Amino acid sequence: MTKYNYNNELDERKRKRLDHKLKLVEKRDRLLIKDRTSDRAVFEEVFDKSTLMILYTLLNLGIVEQIFGVLKSGKESRIYRGVDSEGTVVVLKIYLTVAIEFKRMLPYIQGDPRFKHIKRSKRSLVYAWAQKEFKNLQRAYAAGIYVPKPIHVKKNVLIMEFIGEGDIPVPTLKDKPPKNLTTARRMYKELVRNVKILYQKAGLVHGDLSEYNIMNKDGVPIIFDMSQAVLVDHPKAEEFLLRDLNNLNRFFKRTGIQVKETKKLYKWVTKGK
Ligand SMILES: Nc1ncnc2c1ncn2[C@@H]1O[C@H](COP(=O)(O)OP(=O)(O)O)[C@@H](O)[C@H]1O
Ligand SMILES: [Mg+2]
Structure with a gap:
């Protein structure tokens, strides 16, 4: 990995930024190294810059510690298995921001007062969609229905309980x-x-x-x-x-x-x- 050569001309702020950058690169490498080469291609295809940043945040929070290969690949989302900082297996459902069908989704969002103020851009619609799934799972879970327990949602990334045995989904x-x-x-x-x-x-x-x-x-x-x-x-x-x-x-x-x-x-x- 590149070693940054700090010198006196770099002020403290710049130094911190570089440190931060380095940490992110290290984290990204950690994420990618866990995966086989074929998965790496998928990572790069699915994870645009913004999604990668979300994953870094989730890593920092300890909500996700590692992400393994793709479990299921749908038209609008990809499902990954991962583990949190305590080693518990979790599922990441990552909504693709490029592939959404705006027209198909809009009626579900439009009639919902919970999403009254949503902007009409593709990206914000996808974020709302992930939020919606999270909130719906929360409601169902609280009502005592057997659904995957929702853990966290950030933008287009939803984390929930893995329903499976070992590594295999039910x-x-x-x-x-x-x-x-x-x-x-x-x-x-x-x-x-x-x-x-x-x-x-x-x-x-x-x-x-x-x-x-x-x-x-x-x-x-x-x-x-x-x-x-x-x-x-x-x-x-x-x-x-x-x-x-x-x-x-x-x-x-x-x-x-x-x-x-x-x-x-x-x-x-x-x-x-
Ligand atoms: N919480 C989970 N635990 C285990 N497997 C899951 C979980 N959520 C989704 N999956 C797997 O991913 C597949 C697709 O998930 P789903 O939420 O139905 O996505 P889509 O919106 O693409 O239909 C499921 O059929 C299941 O095999
Ligand atoms: Mg489905």
């Missing part, structure tokens, strides 16, 4: 359907109950609930991916809730169990509101 319902009818019935009941608690207690509608966004931990359903979840008084809440319930019914019907009519479920979920 599979989704899509990849691991219920192993028998009894489990399917139990999971269905539990999920519908979760949708109700989410609605009544957390005041939320998931909005993208399907076998892709539910994990199956040995028969226990875990709901995740909540960036698009909306408050119950959102103009599209009803439409989203019906769609969520329809998705559950469609999936569980295929497992061979009997499901309740979507309209009846809807009434039961929203009763008293």
Whole structure:
């Protein structure tokens, strides 16, 4: 690494800046060295300067100590496994600031009073999106629903509990359907109950609930991916809730169990509101 040759002409402020710069370079190297060469390319592709700066901050705070290779790579975000300063495994969901679909996201943000003052730039929309997922997870978690525990959010980087065993994430319902009818019935009941608690207690509608966004931990359903979840008084809440319930019914019907009519479920979920 370059050694800076301090001399008397450098004033204290300049010296501090250089020191700081050096530390950042060291930290970046530490981050990158942990990764295989192929991951390094991904790092460079995903992590623009601003995202790297956020990661440095998270490193300094001890919220993240190391970041490993990419777990999942979606259109709008990348999921990384990492560890915090105590060695606990965490997940970093990093929203890509370049790839977002402005038009698709806007309606979810626009109808939400929590994001009334958001600027109409791509970058601030992505930041709001990450904030939204964090807040939604907080609400769901506080209501007692089994979701990844939200840990921290900064700009487009969301840190949450890693749901997995060892290094392997718990599979989704899509990849691991219920192993028998009894489990399917139990999971269905539990999920519908979760949708109700989410609605009544957390005041939320998931909005993208399907076998892709539910994990199956040995028969226990875990709901995740909540960036698009909306408050119950959102103009599209009803439409989203019906769609969520329809998705559950469609999936569980295929497992061979009997499901309740979507309209009846809807009434039961929203009763008293
Ligand atoms: N907290 C988590 N713990 C373990 N794996 C996770 C976690 N969050 C996401 N994943 C993995 O990353 C994948 C994509 O996450 P998701 O939040 O659904 O992103 P997207 O918005 O791209 O759909 C999931 O299917 C799951 O395998
Ligand atoms: Mg998803």
